[in-house]
Amino acid sequence: MKKINFYSGPAVLPEEVLLQGQEAIRDFAGMGLSILEISHRSKEFVRVMDEARALVKELMQLKDNYEVLFLHGGASSQFFMVPMNLLGDAETAAYFETGRWAHLAMEEAKNFGAVHVACSSKNENFTHIPKKYNVPAGAKYLHLTSNNTVYGSQFHWWPEVQCPVVADMSSDIFSRQLDFNRFGLIYAGAQKNMGAAGVTMVVVNKELLGNVKRKLPAMLDYRVHIEKQSMHNTPPVFPVYLSFLTLQWIKKQGLKKIEERNIQKAKSLYDAIDASYLFEGTVAKEDRSLMNVCFRFSKEAKKELTEEKFVAFAAEHNIVGIKGYKTVGGFRASIYNAMSEIGVDTLVEAMRDFESRA
Amino acid sequence: MKKINFYSGPAVLPEEVLLQGQEAIRDFAGMGLSILEISHRSKEFVRVMDEARALVKELMQLKDNYEVLFLHGGASSQFFMVPMNLLGDAETAAYFETGRWAHLAMEEAKNFGAVHVACSSKNENFTHIPKKYNVPAGAKYLHLTSNNTVYGSQFHWWPEVQCPVVADMSSDIFSRQLDFNRFGLIYAGAQKNMGAAGVTMVVVNKELLGNVKRKLPAMLDYRVHIEKQSMHNTPPVFPVYLSFLTLQWIKKQGLKKIEERNIQKAKSLYDAIDASYLFEGTVAKEDRSLMNVCFRFSKEAKKELTEEKFVAFAAEHNIVGIKGYKTVGGFRASIYNAMSEIGVDTLVEAMRDFESRA
Missing domain, CATH: 3.90.1150.10 (Aspartate Aminotransferase, domain 1)
Incomplete structure (x- = not known):
């Protein structure tokens, strides 16, 4: 008998996604091959990647200045990729410290520039989200974690700030209607609401890119992944496919x-x-x-x-x-x-x- | 009818690995849950990760100073993680330029230190592997690509050098008997000989680590992944499981x-x-x-x-x-x-x- 799965992530997936995933391991898109064995350059998989990206744009009703990426590495890699791509050595980023992951994201940013703690509920064991916060003028961005998986808090409002807002939405992506265009960058590990472990979605306003001086390894440069349409290297094919299936399921529900x-x-x-x-x-x-x-x-x-x-x-x-x-x-x-x-x-x-x- | 699959990677997998993968999506290890939905901290998956690492150690007959990691990001991420972890700003690494991926690995290293081209067959369109090479005294490591997927050449001998040899074995890992202990670091994307796309194996002599001064993001620091036994963040669960199954198949064959x-x-x-x-x-x-x-x-x-x-x-x-x-x-x-x-x-x-x- 199938268990009722309250795990925090990797987490429960729609039954039809599991069945379609199984079938694709047997035979993918009538290719006579398993999805685990096909070239990521095959037209059948390129179509999956393109449609997955298009589904995100559609579901989020994103404007043309946004790009959608599917990357390796988990949300933890975004903890450093965000400041690496957006924050100059002499610049400041503001962070809402509202939980464990928010804290870790902040710690990683310190390797790349100055970090200003806009607010923190650490002393109250992260049992609430502070309503008072301070974002310095000239901050390059404000980072927040929209849902706090560990302690169980969630933003039900958004800070009014002058700078772009970067949101880690790993644990509540596509769980509610939002004006996604109000964010400068959104990232989410797939393994909670949009697939299985092994792929991370990034939505970025491309106007924010290209302003830092440091040299970026190709794999860590959002612009490379935008140019290569998330195919700079072999993507995590099956996890991307599962996200594609989950996005289709989300669209069907609305x-x-x-x-x-x-x-x-x-x-x-x-x-x-x-x-x-x-x-x-x-x-x-x-x-x-x-x-x-x-x-x-x-x-x-x-x-x-x-x-x-x-x-x-x-x-x-x-x-x-x-x-x-x-x-x-x-x-x-x-x-x-x-x-x-x-x-x-x-x-x-x-x-x-x-x-x-x- | 199942096609005969000569793709260069992602590539053909053993039939029993595909069947076991399908079954695990239905029900993993009798848990009453799909492997795509389980916590990576569940004892059932921790066992998979531990056994996969142990299988690599066993198959490679590695000495105790080696650690085995399963990481996100593909071999392309190792192109920069290797120099980031091993090469100081003022130090030199030597590279064999024997193909497209060897070239790209070398280019990424230039962001971190000096690169010395030990030899190159670029002018002959990479149709051979040079037998003459020059590795400067004091080089931190020599990097080579053991098999050239694009042009179809392969090392059937190993350079005699004073420094550690780093080998990208993505396309011939576990295809032959080798003295793996002669390498300082070995990496391989899984999607050719040891599983599906979405996970990369790294084997490293831990004595080589900890000598660079630069600050490393946690996700890019081999020492963090060693300490956390490849569980610093949510690993790519299903790709790791497929590698585990493939390693079992390899062991069975010998x-x-x-x-x-x-x-x-x-x-x-x-x-x-x-x-x-x-x-x-x-x-x-x-x-x-x-x-x-x-x-x-x-x-x-x-x-x-x-x-x-x-x-x-x-x-x-x-x-x-x-x-x-x-x-x-x-x-x-x-x-x-x-x-x-x-x-x-x-x-x-x-x-x-x-x-x-x-």
């Missing part, structure tokens, strides 16, 4: 419906948490993530309850992946686009069941 | 048998070329690659023959991927480990057939 479903799923879960005496949410209500629902046992809950006990109880209900991040503890239910309402209902029921027996 | 088969397959094809009046090899005989067999119409061949005609004729025999590299022309049959003797025989027959009708 971002509006996806957003509505995500709001409804999160509401079910947060309502259950708030109605419970055993569980409590860990994040300021107005900053709660629709993707990663973090909770823990409330102080009033019986002291003898161990987290392992609830994890084991959930497993009996076919539920996996709800342990909190290793340095955080508690529980985390990641409910990305491909998580069904039934999956969420099963977890809610398990929580109620557990509470009634506790 | 490198000795694989080498014997590769010698036999190449001999069949080169013998057919040499016996033909229509076709001729393009590479000096002693440097011919056992992996990428490059040939073209001989000058004596009828002038009205177009290359397209033979490609189309081969296609009628179920053969794909024999067009030469775009900037080279002619034909190239890539006969990696997973290419069967029957596949090679079919091509040889098609060449004879074509000649008899020409």
Whole structure:
């Protein structure tokens, strides 16, 4: 029996994407070959790459000055590629420090220029997103992490600043309707809402490029990948294909419906948490993530309850992946686009069941 | 009907690897989840990563001072990661310029230190591997490309030098028995002989690391990946799994048998070329690659023959991927480990057939 998968990423994928992926390993596009064996220069794969890029432009309704790239390396590589391409040695970039990944992105930028911490919720264990922030005049960009996978907070508003905003949207890309043109650069590892591990999407306003003096290795220069249409070297063929399939699935649902479903799923879960005496949410209500629902046992809950006990109880209900991040503890239910309402209902029921027996 | 796949990479994979890959997309390791959806921190995947690294150590009979990494980014990322990690600003590295990829690796190194061209066959269109070379005293390393995918030459000897040798083995890794401990660093994109596109193996003598002064982004620092056992960020899970499966297949065959088969397959094809009046090899005989067999119409061949005609004729025999590299022309049959003797025989027959009708 298939498990109900609350992992934070790599994460649940739409069933049809899995089936199409399997079929492409057997025979891709009627080529008589597996997708794992074909030349990335074959017209069949070039079409996949082109259509994947076009789907992103369409879903985001991007203006002509934006380019879409599919790159190797994970979002962690964007932590340094962003400053490497955008930030001069003597220039300053501002960073919102709202979680673990936001912090790591900031640390990497320090190798390339000056970093200004626009705000930080580190001292409150990243349980909220600061509403007060300070971005210095002349900052080259402001970097933020739109959704905080580890601690479960999410931006539901956007800072008003003079400089371009760079957003790591790895854990909430295509989960809601947004004016994507308000960002200068958006990046996202695929393995949460747009495919499997091994490929990263970058959307960039190309007017921001070409201003730094440093020499860039070809593989780290966005302009090279733009010119070569994400084919400078052999791309991660199968991960790109899975993103293409997931983008098709997203288009079929529509971002509006996806957003509505995500709001409804999160509401079910947060309502259950708030109605419970055993569980409590860990994040300021107005900053709660629709993707990663973090909770823990409330102080009033019986002291003898161990987290392992609830994890084991959930497993009996076919539920996996709800342990909190290793340095955080508690529980985390990641409910990305491909998580069904039934999956969420099963977890809610398990929580109620557990509470009634506790 | 399944095509006979002579693509240069991504390339033919063992049938059992494809079947196991498909099955893992349905259900991985009895987890009740697809391998595309599981946490890379799950014990089931950590085991895959650990065993893949151990298999490389075993197959290469590596000494304890070597570390094995599976990284994002393709071999093209190693073109700059090698000098970034090994070459100081004021130091010199020597490069064998024996083909397109060797040239590109050399170009990337120039961003980090001085580059000395130890030898070059560029003026002879890379049709041989120079036997005379000059490596300056004090060179930090000598870089070579063990097999030249584009032009079809291969090292069948190794330069005797004082410095560590760095080898790009992307297109002949695990195709033959070697004393791998004679290299300081070996890298290989997986998509030819050890899996599918999207992951790159690096084998490094760790004693070579930590000597450069420059600051390295975490994702570009071999030491970080060694410390984190190739799990610093989310690895390309499925490509790593395919490499693991391919490594198991290689172990089952044994490198000795694989080498014997590769010698036999190449001999069949080169013998057919040499016996033909229509076709001729393009590479000096002693440097011919056992992996990428490059040939073209001989000058004596009828002038009205177009290359397209033979490609189309081969296609009628179920053969794909024999067009030469775009900037080279002619034909190239890539006969990696997973290419069967029957596949090679079919091509040889098609060449004879074509000649008899020409």
